[in-house]
Amino acid sequence: MTHAGTQPIDTKRLILRRFTEADLPDMLKNWIADPAVQQEYGEPCYPDVESAGALLHKWIASYESPAFYRWAIIERESGQNIGQIAFCRVYDDVKTAEIEYCISRAFRGRGYAGEALQAVIADTFTQTDFEKLEAYHRAENITSGRVLEKSAMHRTDSVERFRRAGEQSKGEVCYCIRRDGMNYPGITEDFIRSCAHYGIRYAPDAPYCYRVLMKLIYENDWARARQLLEANPQAFADKHRWIVLDTAVGMCLNEVTDRQGNLYRTESGMKKGKTYYPAPECIAFIAYLLENGADPHQPERFDQLKNIDDTESDSAQQTGFHYDCSAVRALLKQYWK
DSSP states (O other): OOOOOOOEEOOSHHHHHHHOOHHHHHHHHTTTTHHHHGGGGGGOOOOOOHHHHHHHHHHHHHSEEEEEEEEEEEEEOOOOOEEEEEEEEEEEEGTTEEEEEEEOOGGTTTTHHHHHHHHHHHHHHHHOOEEEEEEEEEEOOHHHHHHHHSSSSSESSSOHHHHHTOOOSSSEEEEEEEEEEEOOOOOOOOHHHHTTTTTTTTTTSSSSHHHHHHHHHHOOOOHHHHHHHHGGGGGGGGGHHHHHHHHHHHHHTTEETTTTTEEEEESTTTTTTTTEEEEEEHHHHHHHHHHOOOTTTTTTOOOHHHHHHHHHHHHHHHHEOOOOOOOOHHHHHHHHO
C-alpha cells in the first residue's frame, strides 16, 4: 500500500506534528515519566533525560520511513507537548493500523484525546489508502474507554493483533472504524474480508458494506443483513441503496417453501409439478427495505416488477419447477410510483 507518513494535522485547539528534540522537556514534565499515563496504554515510564531522549531519537529517526505514523499532540494555546497519538502497529497486507494515544493528566477533561483521534481518523481516510483503523483499551482503563465510546469508532469483537496471534481478547474492549464508516455487528472480520470481490463489476464505486450485504443475501442470511442495515441507517440514504433491493429480489428464489411451509435451499426433496414460494424471511426482508425507503424504480428507473418476472421465469426454465412470486410482486406494487 501507499503510505503518507506523519504529516501535520491542525484542529481547532491542537497541532499534531512530528516529534522534535525540543519536545523532550514537555514530554518529561507532562506524560512520558508519569506511570499513571504510561501504564494506561501499556508503555513503560521513561523517567529521565537519558531514557526519554533515547526513545525520542528513535522516533525522530523513524520518520525516514513513510510507514511510520507518530504525532506529538501540541496544545495550540500554550504551545506545550501534552501527549501523543500514533499507529503502534501497521498491517500493510490488510491496509489496517492500530491506534494508541495518551494525554497528560494535567490536560485531561478537555476533550483533547477525542479531538486528536477524530482528526487522525479523518486525515487517514483522506490522505492514505488505509481501509481500517483499530484501537482497544483495557476494561479497567475508564479514561481511554470514554474517548473511544464518544468517537466515530464502533465496538468490534477483536483487533488484528489478537487475530494474528490466534488469541481472544482478555479484558480488552476493541473498537474499529472502516473507510466506509459502517458498523458490522455480529459479522466476523474473516467474513467481511471474504466479500472483497462481491459486486465489484456490478457497482465498483459502492461502499464496502454493500458487498457484505450482497454476500449475506446470496447466503440467505436475512437476519444478519437486516441487522447490518439497522446498525447503519445511513445506508438507506446512499445512492447505492438500490443494490440491496435489487439483490434481494433477484435472489428471492434462492430459498423457497412449498404450500405446507417446508423450507428448501436446494432442489433436493423438491418435486416436479409443485409450486414453490419465496421464503417468509426473504419476503419480510424485502418489506423492510421498502418500508425504509428502498425505491423499486432504482437504479435509473429500473423496473423491479420486471426483475421479479424475469427471476420467476428464469428459475422455472432452469429447474423445471413452478414458482409463485406474487407476494413479492404485491409488495413492490405497494411502493410503485
